[in-house]
Amino acid sequence: MEHFVGSPQVLFQLCYFLAFLLIFCVVLYKSIKRGYHLRSVLLMMTTISLFTVLGSRLFTIPLEDWIRAINSHSSNFNNRSAIGGLFFGFLGLLVSQRIFGFGRFILNLYAWICPIALGIIKLGCFFNGCCYGIPSNGMWSVQYAKGTHAHFNHWSAGQIAPEALASLSVHPVQLYESVLLVLIGYLVWKTHKKWQKPLSALLFGLSLFFMMRFGIEFFRDPTGSQFSTLYYAGLRTYQWSMLAYGMIAGSVLWFYERYKGSDWLGGRENSPFLHADFLYIVFISVCLYSFRNLFSTYELLVIWVKFFPAIVLSVYYLYTENRLKPYRMAISVLLLMPLFVFAQTIPTHKTAIKTYHRVDVGGSFGDFANTVRYNPQQGECGTTYDSEDYRQTYQVGGLGYSYIKEKNNKTLRLGANVHGGMVKSTNLTNNNTEKDFVFGLNPFVTYDGKWLGGGVGFQLGSLRVNKHQFYDATNIEDAQKEYVFLPEVHARFGPRKYVDIDYNYGFLFPSPYPTIYHRSSIGSSFGLSPDYSLRYGYIWNLETSYLSLETLITKNMGVRLMYIFKEHYREHNTGPGLLNDEVGGKFLFSVNYRFGESIGQAKAKD
Numbered sequence: 001m002e003h004f005v006g007s008p009q010v011l012f013q014l015c016y017f018l019a020f021l022l023i024f025c026v027v028l029y030k031s032i033k034r035g036y037h038l039r040s041v042l043l044m045m046t047t048i049s050l051f052t053v054l055g056s057r058l059f060t061i062p063l064e065d066w067i068r069a070i071n072s073h074s075s076n077f078n079n080r081s082a083i084g085g086l087f088f089g090f091l092g093l094l095v096s097q098r099i100f101g102f103g104r105f106i107l108n109l110y111a112w113i114c115p116i117a118l119g120i121i122k123l124g125c126f127f128n129g130c131c132y133g134i135p136s137n138g139m140w141s142v143q144y145a146k147g148t149h150a151h152f153n154h155w156s157a158g159q160i161a162p163e164a165l166a167s168l169s170v171h172p173v174q175l176y177e178s179v180l181l182v183l184i185g186y187l188v189w190k191t192h193k194k195w196q197k198p199l200s201a202l203l204f205g206l207s208l209f210f211m212m213r214f215g216i217e218f219f220r221d222p223t224g225s226q227f228s229t230l231y232y233a234g235l236r237t238y239q240w241s242m243l244a245y246g247m248i249a250g251s252v253l254w255f256y257e258r259y260k261g262s263d264w265l266g267g268r269e270n271s272p273f274l275h276a277d278f279l280y281i282v283f284i285s286v287c288l289y290s291f292r293n294l295f296s297t298y299e300l301l302v303i304w305v306k307f308f309p310a311i312v313l314s315v316y317y318l319y320t321e322n323r324l325k326p327y328r329m330a331i332s333v334l335l336l337m338p339l340f341v342f343a344q345t346i347p348t349h350k351t352a353i354k355t356y357h358r359v360d361v362g363g364s365f366g367d368f369a370n371t372v373r374y375n376p377q378q379g380e381c382g383t384t385y386d387s388e389d390y391r392q393t394y395q396v397g398g399l400g401y402s403y404i405k406e407k408n409n410k411t412l413r414l415g416a417n418v419h420g421g422m423v424k425s426t427n428l429t430n431n432n433t434e435k436d437f438v439f440g441l442n443p444f445v446t447y448d449g450k451w452l453g454g455g456v457g458f459q460l461g462s463l464r465v466n467k468h469q470f471y472d473a474t475n476i477e478d479a480q481k482e483y484v485f486l487p488e489v490h491a492r493f494g495p496r497k498y499v500d501i502d503y504n505y506g507f508l509f510p511s512p513y514p515t516i517y518h519r520s521s522i523g524s525s526f527g528l529s530p531d532y533s534l535r536y537g538y539i540w541n542l543e544t545s546y547l548s549l550e551t552l553i554t555k556n557m558g559v560r561l562m563y564i565f566k567e568h569y570r571e572h573n574t575g576p577g578l579l580n581d582e583v584g585g586k587f588l589f590s591v592n593y594r595f596g597e598s599i600g601q602a603k604a605k606d
Contacts, residue, residue, distance in 0.1 A: 013298045015124030019117040020049060020302035026113050027106075034105060039317060042310035043280050044096040044106070049306060050284060051092030052085040053299045054291055059084020070294055082118060086209070089114070090202070099280065104198035111201035112189035115209065119181035126174035133171030134221045135159075141169035153223045173219045180216065184208045196257055203253040210246030214239055277314050278331050285338040292341070304342065311338055315547060319565060332536070339526050339534055353407045356597040360400035360417070362510050362590025366564065367393040368466050368542075389428040392466065396421030396438070398510020398590075409450040409497075411530065417442040419511040423464055436482075438464050440511060446490060448530070453492035455507065460485055464514040467541065486513070496533075499524045509560075509590055515542060516564060516586065523548075531558055539564060548588075556595065562588040 024045060031041040060079035061069045097106050125131055129148030143166040144150040150167040154160045159168055184205060192201040217239045230237050284307060288300075295303075318324050318331055370390045402415025420439040426432070444457025463483040488506030503520045506512045521537025533550040548562040564586035 012124035012128035012130075015120050015127070017298055017302060019120040021305075022120065023110075023113055023117050024306060027109060030105075030109055036102070037100075039277055039310050039313035040100040041102075042306050042313065043277060043284070044093075044100055044102060046284055046303060046307040046310055047096040047280075048089050048092040048110075049303045050287060052089035053295060053303065054287075055088020055091075056080040056082065056085035057294055059087070070291055082121070083213070086114075086118075086206075090206070093202075096280075107198050108192040108201045111192060111205045112185045115181045115185035115188065115205060119178040119185070122174045122178040122181065126172060126178070131174060132167075132221055133173035133176075133219050135168045136171045137169060138171070140172060142172045143167050143169055150221075153221070157223070170221065171219045173216060176219060177212070177216050180212050181209075184212060200253060200257055203249055203256065207246050207249035207253060210242050210249060214242040214246060217242070277310075277317070278334055281311060281314060282334055282337055285341045288338075289341045307338065308342075311335060312549075316563075319545070319547075336524070336526075336534075339524075342526070353405070354597065354599050355403070355405045356594045358400075358402045358404055358415075358592055358594050360398070360402075360509055360590050360592045362560070362588070363395065363397040363421075364510060364516075364562075364586065364588035365393075365395045366515065366586025367391060368515050370466070388430075391426050391428060392423060392514075393426075394421060394423045394438075394514060396511050400442075400509055404594075411446075411448045413444075413446045413448075413455075415444055417444075417509055417511075421511075423514060436464065438462055438513070440513070442488070442511070444488065444507070448492065448496065450497075451493065451495055453490075453496070453502075455488075455490040457488040457507065458485060459483075459488065459506065459511070459513070465517065466514045488512075496530055497525050497527060508588070510588075515539075516546075516588070517541065519546070521546075521548070556593055558592045558594075560588075560590045560592070564588075 027045055028038075028041065031038065057080060058066060058069075059081040093107070093110055097103070129144040129150055132144065132148075132150040145167075146165050148167065150170060151160070151164075154167045155162065155164065160166075187208065188201055188205040191204065195201055195204070217236065222236060232240060288303065288307075292300075315332075315335060318328055318335070324331065368391075370392065372388050372390065396419055398417055398419035400415060400417035402413050405412045418439075418441050420437070423436045423438055425434045425436070438461070440459045440461030440463055442457060442459050444455060446455030447453060461484070463486055465481075465483060465486070486506065488504075490502065490504050490507040492500055492502040494500030499522065501520065501522045504512075504518075506517055508516055516539055518541040519537050519539045521535040523533050523535030523537075525532050526534070531550065531552045533548075535548045536545065537548070538545050542564070544565050546562060546564040548560065550558065550560040552558045566585050
C-alpha cells in the first residue's frame with residue numbers, strides 16, 4: 001500500500017518550534033523545582049538554542065563560503081544538519097553550564113530531552129520531504145508531491161516520467177529515525193542515574209545517536225543527502241564518519257567513567273558570578289547581530305522566546321539588587337544592545353497613509369499605604385500625633401477603542417476608554433475594611449510628529465486619587481474626596497523612533513488612577529515603529545521608578561506591560577499589624593488588536 005505525502009513547509013516549521021518549546025518547558029519546569037536562578041537558566045537555554053541553530057546551518061556550508069553566507073539572505077543557504085546542530089549545541093551547553101554553575105542535573109536533563117526533541121523535528125522532515133529514503137515497495141512506503149526534493153531528484157535522474165505528479169515510493173526513513181531518537185531519549189533517561197560522572201549520560205546519548213545514524217543511512221537515499229556521496233568499502237564517507245564518532249564517544253565514555261580522577265566539570269552549583277548575566281547578554285547580542293542574516297524567522301523565534309524573558313528578569317534583578325546600584329546606569333546602557341539587535345531582525349514596511357481601528361483590553365493592580373494623624377499633642381520636640389495606618393489595594397479593568405491615522409512620520413489618534421474596579425482600604429489598627437467602586441469614561445486625542453507630540457483628554461466618573469502618604473487635619477478631605485472630572489495632558493519631545501522624553505498627567509490605559517497619574521519617562525523604539533517601545537520613567541507622586549514595554553506579537557495584536565517598583569514608606573512604624581518599610585509594586589498590562597486597515601497614497605508635493 002502506498003501513501004501520498006504532501007510537503008507543506010509550515011508543518012516543518014511547526015515541528016521545529018515544538019521541539020524547542022518542549023526543551024524550554026521541561027528545563028524551565030525542572031529548574032523552578034530545583035530553585036535555580038531563572039535568568040541564568042534562560043540565558044543558558046538561549047545559548048544552546050543559538051549554538052544549535054547556528055551549527056545546523058554552518059555545518060552544511062563549505063568553510064570558504066561562511067563569510068558570504070553570513071552576509072546574505074537566509075534563503076540562499078537553506079540546508080540544515082542535525083549533526084551540526086548537535087555538535088554546536090553540545091558546545092553551547094558545556095560553555096553556558098560552566099559559566100552559570102549548572103552541574104550534573106542540567107547535563108543529564110539535556111542528555112535525554114534533546115534526542116526526543118530531535119525526534120519531533122524529524123517528523124517535520126517527514127512532512128517536508130527532505131532527507132528521504134531509498135525506493136521501497138513496502139505497504140508503509142510513501143510518495144512525495146511535485147516540488148519536493150524526492151520528486152525533483154527522481155525526475156532529474158529519469159526514474160519517473162516528466163509529467164509524474166508524485167515521486168517513487170520510498171522508505172519513510174524520517175519516521176524510523178524519529179522513533180529511534182525517542183527510544184534513545186528513553187534509554188538515557190532510564191540509565192542516567194547509574195553513571196558516576198556528570199558528563200557520562202551525554203556521552204552515552206551521543207554514542208547511541210551516532211551509531212543510530214550509521215545504521216539509518218542504509219535506508220536513506222544518498223541523492224537526498226547534503227554531504228559527500230563518495231564510497232569506501234561499500235559505505236559512504238558520511239557513514240564511516242558516523243561510525244567513527246560513535247566509537248570515539250563510546251571510548252571517551254569508558255575512559256571517563258573508569259578513571260575517577262578525570263571529572264572535568266567539577267565546580268560550583270547554581271552560583272553565577274554577580275555580573276555574568278549582563279556580560280552574557282552582550283555576548284549573545286553580538287552573536288545574534290553577526291549572524292542575523294543567516295537565520296530564518298522561525299529560527300530567530302526559538303531563540304528570542306528564551307532570550308527576551310532573560311533580559312526582562314535581568315532588568316528586574318538590576319533594579320532590585322542593592323549590590324548593583326552603583327552600576328545601574330552603565331548596565332542599563334548595555335541592556336539596550338539586545339533590543340537594538342531585536343529591531344534589526346523585524347522587517348518594517350513604510351506606507352504613505354495608513355488608517356486602522358484599535359481595541360484595547362487590560363487591567364492594573366497593586367497597593368499603596370497611608371497614615372492618618374489625629375489628636376495633636378504638644379511634645380518635647382514639638383507637636384505629636386496619634387495615628388492609624390491604612391493599606392489600600394486596587395484592581396481596575398478597562399476597555400478602549402481608538403481610530404488611528406498614520407501619515408509618514410505623523411500619527412493622529414482619537415479614542416475613548418472606559419474602566420471600572422475596586423479600591424479596598426484596610427485599617428491596620430483595628431482591621432476594619434471598606435470597599436469603594438470606581439469607574440470612569442476617558443475620551444482623548446493625541447498627535448505625534450517626528451520630534452514633537454502631545455495630547456489632551458479627561459476622566460469623567462467616580463474617581464479616587466492617592467495624593468498623600470500622610471493625612472492630618474490640613475488635608476484629610478483629600479483622602480475622602482471622590483472626583484467627578486479630572487483633566488489629562490501628554491507632551492513628548494525627541495525622535496520617537498530612536499529616543500524621546502515625555503510627560504504625562506493621566507494618559508494611561510486602563511486608568512492612571514488612583515496612583516500612577518503624574519509621571520515622566522525616557523524611551524526608544526529602537527529604529528522601529530512606535531508600536532515597539534521600551535521606557536524607563538519616574539512617578540512623581542509616588543517617588544518611585546517604573547519600566548514599561550510595548551510590542552507587537554503579530555501583525556494585528558500587541559501587548560503593553562508596566563511594572564512600578566516598590567516605593568519606600570518614609571515613616572518607620574512599630575507595633576503589631578502596622579506597615580512595613582515598603583509597600584508592594586504595581587503592575588499594569590493590556591492587549592490591543594488592530595483591524596480595518598486601509599492603506600492609501602499621499603498626494604505628491606510640488
